Amino acid sequence: MPVPMIQGNVTIVDTPGIGDNDQEDVARRMMNYLQNALAVVFIINVANAGGVQNDRLVRIIKHTRDSMTGQMFCFSPEDTLFVLNKWDSIEDDEENEEFFESTKTKLQTIWREVDDRHILKLSAIKALKQNIYKTMFANFKRTLQEVITKNKNKRVEVHLEFLKSFLEKYTDISSTKLEEAEQEMEEICNKRTLVQEELSKREKVKQQADKDLPRIIDRFLEVVTDNLYQHINTDDFKCKMFKGTEKITRFYIETELNSHINKEIIDWQNANIRNIFQTSFIEKIRHRFSATGTRLRVDDWKTDSMPRESDTGLLKWNIWDRFGYFIDLINFDKCREKAFQNNLRQFSKGKLKENVSEMGTNVIENEITTLMKTLQKEIDTLKMKECTILEDYRKCDVKKVALMSLKKKISRLNASFIHIENMYTV
Structure with a gap:
């Protein structure tokens, strides 16, 4: 119209x-x-x-x-x-x-x-025919226009107020969510740093253990050998070996002493190897594995018997040594002393180290293998945890990018709103 x-x-x-x-x-x-x-x-x-x-x-x-x-x-x-x-x-x-x-x-x-x-x-x-009614119609139009203009502006004000409230609300929400995302990413980074530090410690411990533990084992065997060598060369050891041999014939004394020495060496290893390891070497190994928090447990170490002569070559008797005993059969004490010393000459430090290494090395290597397996398991677990953290970080980063984009859009809407608001308030 x-x-x-x-x-x-x-x-x-x-x-x-x-x-x-x-x-x-x-x-x-x-x-x-x-x-x-x-x-x-x-x-x-x-x-x-x-x-x-x-x-x-x-x-x-x-x-x-x-x-x-x-x-x-x-x-x-x-x-x-x-x-x-x-x-x-x-x-x-x-x-x-x-x-x-x-x-x-x-x-x-x-x-x-x-x-x-x-x-x-x-x-x-008659609104357009007679002046009196024309005036009435003009008054109606003017009044209606005033009402429409007033309420139109009020409608704009209501909508502007709604938009302003909406934009303020979602500006605050987007800012809060963005801050939360950034804080979450920072926390994830801190977690990753801690995991990487723990992972680095364990990998270094593993590398150092691979490098140092063979040397520690060798040194342990040397200490055991030195202690055993000193033990078998004491007067107390000799007295203990001679005890109960008075009634043995001169011809069989060397065999009996050989049996006594073998038994005593076995008993000494069972009684002392564990103690030497615990007092002298366990702390060194613990120090190597300190980053893992793994508890080192040393089981009882025992051996039922010494290696056979055919295995070690330590206890073989030279026939000329045996023949020497026939020369001095008249003096039993001298014969027994000579048999004892001849036995001891067979146990040099090198031979003793070979003897104790079979038991000592196996026990220590078994314990170290257990520790290394535990350490590797922890390394694998930390690597999986790092992968999970990286995935969490990626998801959080996607959320952060989306929130930043939303915040930019809201900022543009705010600029448009301010422009519109200025148009209607001028």
Whole structure:
């Protein structure tokens, strides 16, 4: 329609007959549309039984008034217009004024917020024909334009306030989430650093153990050998070996002493190797594995018998040595002493080291192997943990990038909002 006041995307909603009982659906749709309205205009036909009818218009007005409560975003009840149409049907001036005052009173009773300036006279048929009605129509247009402009600006203000609140809220949320993501990434980096430090410690311990432990084992065997060598060369050892040999014949004394020495060496190893390892070497090995937190356990080490002569070559008797005993059969003590010394000559430090290495090396290597397996298991576990941490970091980084992008979009929206807000506040 070529009407200036309804140009610019303005829509007029006409609902004829909403007072009829058979027009309930029309009435319901009108009520639902009210929350979108910039202006509400009641057209009252003053030629129809006095205008404001209690059984019809009053019911509509009350229903409309109740529907506005809490639902109108940009329209206030005081902005409602009441147009008394067909005013030309009241010809008597005195009756005209009395009727107008009576109608205002009724409307103010029904619609408490009504503004007297919004109760207007009009004659739609004669609005463009007679000056008096032209003035009425001009007054109606001006008042309607004021209401529309006021509520249009109010609608903009409501939407701007909503957008402002929305943008502020989500700016805070995005900033908080971004800070949380950055903090989470920092925590993940710290966790990774700790895992890498522990992993590096264990790998260094493993490398150092591979390098140093063979030397420690060799040194341990040397210490055991030195202790055993000193033991078999003491007077107490010789007395112990001679004990109970008085009744043995000179011809068999060397065999008996050989048996005594073998047994004593076995007993000494069972009684002392563990103690030597614990007192002299276990702390060195523990130091190598200190980064792993692995507890070093040394089981009881025992051996049932010395290696056989055929295995070691230590106890073989030269036939010429045996023959020497026949030369001095007359002196038993001298014969026994010579047999003992001949036995001891077979146990040099080198031979003793070969003897103790079979048991000592196996036991230590078994323990070290257990420790190395435990250490490798911990290294593998730490590597898996590092992979998990890296995956967590990747996911967190994806989230951070998304939040940064969202924050930039919200920032651009804020800039646009400020521009729009300045346009409407100027």
